[in-house]
Amino acid sequence: MVEEEFALHDTDFRKLSKLVMSNAGIVLSERKRAFIHGRLGRRLRALGLTNFSQYCRLLEGRDGDDELRNFINAVTTNHTSFFREPHHFDYLTKEIVPGLLDSNRDTRRMRIWSAGCSSGEEPYSIAMTLLSGPQSLAGWNVKILATDLDTNVIAHAARGIYDSERAESIPAPLRKRFTTMQEGQVAMNDETCDLITFAHLNLLESWPMSGPFDVIFCRNVVIYFDKPTQRRLFDRYADMLKPDGWLIVGHSENLLGITDRLELVGRTIYRRCR
Incomplete structure (x- = not known):
């Protein structure tokens, strides 16, 4: 068993936690220790290493950049499903799309960003919602950008093939x-x-797209960030949204005390107000 092969000492855990924080903005508390131990134990075995101290030295060394992406992929949690939190898709159909058909009637353009899209179920759910709605989008230029930190899940999402149970x-x-x-x-x-x-996109680094977006989905992502990181991120989201654009977050997330640039208009649904 991996747990019996490798010991994760406090010094190594602190180093790994610092690397995750600086590169992905994710806070690893002590209660995540067993999770990290299990995930990274597989990397140690794949690399032929005998302890976590060796792995830390690899990540911090001159050639560490190549392994850093594998490290981030290994510790990133990817839990999602099609039409998760279905009230968001109902709101998209009943409120957001009719509003955009009116406000964007001159440009006939619609832009949606799924930030932290994991293995793709969210953006595909958005696409199916748009295409099956009561309002015709014929003649409209509709695009969905789907990004994630984990390169493995992005590759899986782009293939668009899922086990039948997931569907x-x-x-x-x-x-x-x-x-x-x-x-x-x-x-x-x-x-x-x-x-x-x-x-692929690291939310803490520069964003190559210029926007603006009509809607941003960022659900169950910021729960892994500390408050200062959340404030910076939501401020950047507000900059990337068009005036009155929508931000949709996860069921356990809220923006109270984080930003005053987005106001609550529905259940975990916000709208840019400044």
Whole structure:
């Protein structure tokens, strides 16, 4: 067992926690110790290392950049599902899209960002919601940007193929319309894939896109950040949103005491106010 092979000493845990914080903004408390031990134990075995001190030296050394991405991928939690927190997609259909069809009628342009998209279920859910709504988007230029820190899950998301069990949370009419079965797996069809661009992005680093976005989904991401990092991130989101644009966060997140640039307009749904 990995747990019996490697000991994670306090000094090494502090070094690893500092690296995660500085490179990904993620706070690793002591209660995450067993999680980190298990995840990184696999990396030690793959690299033929015998202890965490060797791994820390590798990350801090001249050639550490190559392993740093594997390290971040290993400690990043990716838990998601299709149509998770369904009230957000109901709000998108009933409130946001009708509003955009009116406010953007001259440009006929719609831009949505799924930040921290994990393995892609969220952006595909957004795409299916847009394409199946009561309002026709024919003639509109609609694009969804989907980004994540973890390069492995981004590659998985871009393929658009999922185990059939994961697709069970897609409502049956949408599953029939937007997916095809392939030997026990479900593949997203071209209509949904064509709306989405997947890209690797570290939210703490520079953002290459210029915006503005009409809607940003950032759900169950900032819970891993400390308060100063959250304040900087939400301020950047506000800058990236168009005036009156929407920000949608996760069920356990709120912006109280974090920013006054976004006001609550629905259940974990905010709108830029300044």
